[in-house]
Amino acid sequence: MAIQRLNHAVLYVRNVEKSVSFYTDVLGFRVAMQMGAGAAFLRASASTNDHDLGLFQLGDAAGDSGAGRSTVGLYHLAWEVQTLADLAEIAQKLSAANALVGASDHGSTKSLYGKDPDGLEFEIVWLVPLHLLDDAAVEAATSIRPLDLQKEIDRYGIDTPSGIGVSSPARV
Numbered sequence: 402m403a404i405q406r407l408n409h410a411v412l413y414v415r416n417v418e419k420s421v422s423f424y425t426d427v428l429g430f431r432v433a434m435q436m437g438a439g440a441a442f443l444r445a446s447a448s449t450n451d452h453d454l455g456l457f458q459l460g461d462a463a464g465d466s467g468a469g470r471s472t473v474g475l476y477h478l479a480w481e482v483q484t485l486a487d488l489a490e491i492a493q494k495l496s497a498a499n500a501l502v503g504a505s506d507h508g509s510t511k512s513l514y515g516k517d518p519d520g521l522e523f524e525i526v527w528l529v530p531l532h533l534l535d536d537a538a539v540e541a542a543t544s545i546r547p548l549d550l551q552k553e554i555d556r557y558g559i560d561t562p563s564g565i566g567v568s569s570p571a572r573v
Contacts, residue, residue: 463519
């Protein structure tokens with residue numbers, strides 16, 4: 402059986418309560434289950450999954466992740482949103498939390514990058530729907546440009562549903 406998608410991710414964090422607050426207040430996750438002060442399982446707001454994110458507490462003395470700087474490890478996770486309105490709302494929330502670290506146009510995907518309270522990076526992405534992918538968007542996928550979110554809203558519409566799970570015409 403071929404793998405189709407990521408079911409959930411688990412992160413080690415310093416403080417579960419602080420991380421739960423961030424992921425619920427800023428990204429809209431809901432607590433699905435909490436196991437004392439040391440672990441929490443969160444569900445994305447539109448998900449029917451048991452949980453999409455697990456958080457395990459290591460304590461305040463835990464060091465920063467060296468992944469990508471001095472050790473191998475995961476760079477980031479990417480979560481999809483339904484509309485550019487959702488992406489714009491999350492951009493505002495990330496900015497207000499001083500957690501927005503980048504915004505990129507990958508041609509077929511429009512992405513925000515943020516960091517959680519422990520400095521773990523994640524991506525929030527809207528995928529151009531397959532029927533709207535044109536040669537310019539596909540060609541632009543070979544480069545990374547700064548995201549002009551208002552320009553993309555003007556081009557695709559603020560409430561146009563994402564091409565959930567589709568980021569390249571070659572997949573179809």
